[in-house]
Amino acid sequence: VLDPGHGGRDPGTIGGQGTQEKRIVLAAAEELKRQLEAGGRCRVAMTRSTDRFIPLGDRVDFARRREAALFVSLHADSAPGARGASVYTLGEGSDPLALALARRENLADRAGGLRLPSVPPEVQAILLSLMRAETRAGSARMARQVVNELGQDVPLLPNTHRQAGFVVLKAPEIPSVLVEMGFLSNVQDEAALRRPEHRARVARAMTRAIHGWLARAGQPEALAATG
């Protein structure tokens, strides 16, 4: 599932040239979908394909209803002084930039429930913790793929993989990453992201990352991570 951030009454960041994040991320997601589908190795669904507002929790619910193998949210937010692409996974990070991004993205917070088999609460707790560990490892592996592939083609933010409590990354069973393709608050990033050729380059790198990730999906992440 691809998740173009923002939409409708929520434009996201607006760059110095007037570029609206909601439009850039939708254009980027459409290009990524096109390239992924051309590869013929996965089915792609998007949380939105038009300019409409979708609460964060609904984006997560969308992916869970479709039993997505992977959730990728696309953004191009603002961060004073920052330039380059970066990737975020769910975590308790203390990195101020990641925390500030998550705080802003989470303004439309809404809690989502989890369906678990009818087993005693203590068994549910164990199942949930195993599931979360597996999901966390899968998310971290995807973040590494994204850093490796994007790094070949576009400038990266230092400490490219960061962690914070983004609501949109909270599906307990779906490995999830949020990619900041660049920052619209940066003049060079904004100019690049406005260009279709640049977005196509980002999409090619993301396609390699997703294909690479899928090639190892289904193998136990905990073993893969330590082995």
Ligand code: ZN
């Ligand atoms: Zn955003």
